[in-house]
Amino acid sequence: PSLFSAIDMAPRDPILGITEAFNADQNPAKINLGVGVYYDDNGKVPLLACVQKAEEILIAAPAPRTYLPIEGLAAYDKAVQELVFGADSAVIQEKRAITVQAIGGTGALKIGADFLKRFAPDAQVYISDPSWENHRALFESAGFTVNNYSYYDPGTHGVNFAGMIADIKAMPAGSIVLLHACCHNPTGADLTSAQWDEVIAAVTTGGLVPFLDMAYQGFGAGIAEDGAVVRRFADAGGPLLVSNSFSKSFSLYGERVGALSVVAASGEEAARLMSQVKRVVRTNYSNPPVHGGKVVATVLTTPELRQLWEDELAGMRVRIKEMREAFVAKLKAKAPSHDFDFVRDQVGMFSYSGLTKEQVGKLREQSIYAVDTGRICVAALNSRNIDTVIDAIAKVL
Numbered sequence: 001p002s003l004f005s006a007i008d009m010a011p012r013d014p015i016l017g018i019t020e021a022f023n024a025d026q027n028p029a030k031i032n033l034g035v036g037v038y039y040d041d042n043g044k045v046p047l048l049a050c051v052q053k054a055e056e057i058l059i060a061a062p063a064p065r066t067y068l069p070i071e072g073l074a075a076y077d078k079a080v081q082e083l084v085f086g087a088d089s090a091v092i093q094e095k096r097a098i099t100v101q102a103i104g105g106t107g108a109l110k111i112g113a114d115f116l117k118r119f120a121p122d123a124q125v126y127i128s129d130p131s132w133e134n135h136r137a138l139f140e141s142a143g144f145t146v147n148n149y150s151y152y153d154p155g156t157h158g159v160n161f162a163g164m165i166a167d168i169k170a171m172p173a174g175s176i177v178l179l180h181a182c183c184h185n186p187t188g189a190d191l192t193s194a195q196w197d198e199v200i201a202a203v204t205t206g207g208l209v210p211f212l213d214m215a216y217q218g219f220g221a222g223i224a225e226d227g228a229v230v231r232r233f234a235d236a237g238g239p240l241l242v243s244n245s246f247s248k249s250f251s252l253y254g255e256r257v258g259a260l261s262v263v264a265a266s267g268e269e270a271a272r273l274m275s276q277v278k279r280v281v282r283t284n285y286s287n288p289p290v291h292g293g294k295v296v297a298t299v300l301t302t303p304e305l306r307q308l309w310e311d312e313l314a315g316m317r318v319r320i321k322e323m324r325e326a327f328v329a330k331l332k333a334k335a336p337s338h339d340f341d342f343v344r345d346q347v348g349m350f351s352y353s354g355l356t357k358e359q360v361g362k363l364r365e366q367s368i369y370a371v372d373t374g375r376i377c378v379a380a381l382n383s384r385n386i387d388t389v390i391d392a393i394a395k396v397l
């Protein structure tokens with residue numbers, strides 16, 4: 001037997017499995033609500049006009065593809081830091097924040113996890129129950145033990161806040177707590193501002209290390225509104241890590257653009273952290289790719305393009321909200337005895353719809369694909385497919 005002959009098949013990715021089944025379905029009216037991608041009203045992944053215009057600017061001034069610095073494009077890191085913390089943030093003015101370009105939000109999480117493992121090797125990591133399915137695997141692959149904190153309440157389709165705060169208060173000092181800054185994936189259930197106050201207080205008094213994952217900035221209440229949680233954590237002092245992604249907000253999925261930011265206690269500490277984060281990047285992939293970083297930096301730093309981006313992102317956010325409204329209203333008409341009002345209150349691209357695994361299975365018989373947990377991507381609904389979806393759901397209730 002060779003080294004490879006005894007290796008088992010790894011488990012299939014559940015979401016990619018849905019896509020495979022969807023692709024194999026011959027029904028031309030099939031609908032995939034299992035995805036984690038924003039589609040426009042024509043059912044297409046948008047190419048944002050701000051991105052196209054930035055690319056025109058870049059093409060008009062051809063540049064050789066040298067290596068970027070380990071930490072990425074300087075203009076990108078600066079613009080992203082200002083976006084994430086607010087340009088007037090004390091942590092920026094006091095040079096206490098470092099930001100490195102990363103290979104999407106996933107890359108930012110992995111760099112953060114590897115960095116933490118070096119300096120807090122015995123810390124426990126806590127993620128929400130449920131969470132984005134890659135969180136656990138990412139932190140486990142960095143060598144951590146990953147635990148859950150209570151999060152979702154299937155009874156209310158919202159947050160089990162009493163359970164969450166009790167679990168946070170019980171975490172040992174030094175634990176790493178991963179929090180979704182906004183637009184919780186997979187549930188769509190976010191904390192209120194007052195609940196965030198309590199979480200920030202508990203994290204601070206408990207001596208925990210918050211790691212905020214912000215993959216959907218701008219899809220909730222707005223760019224600044226969604227980023228407010230990050231700013232409040234930064235103001236609370238203490239260590240803080242933030243991963244952010246432009247996959248969804250710039251519709252740049254395949255370009256892999258994101259960043260990791262770390263807030264230190266002083267400028268001098270920040271410089272030491274930067275040197276160590278660079279070491280993690282260097283031993284993983286050396287330095288990030290050029291194109292996506294240049295596109296995002298160009299958009300963020302060119303006032304007209306920035307405005308265009310903010311408008312286009314607002315368009316995506318508003319369309320999702322309209323789909324939530326339509327979903328609730330149309331289901332109310334078709335299935336008045338069932339209450340789906342909570343879908344309107346959920347935030348971001350996803351909804352834990354409350355559909356059971358069995359109901360999801362019956363939807364699939366009608367060529368409508370959702371995740372077994374009942375997660376649907378509201379951003380995959382559009383004015384042409386929503387009636388089909390509603391009829392199918394009404395049938396399986």
Ligand code: PLP
Nearest residue numbers: 036104105106132185215245247
């Ligand atoms: N974090 C969360 C909560 C996500 O939902 C996602 C993507 O779906 C990511 C991180 C990863 O983002 P990216 O595709 O930029 O790696």
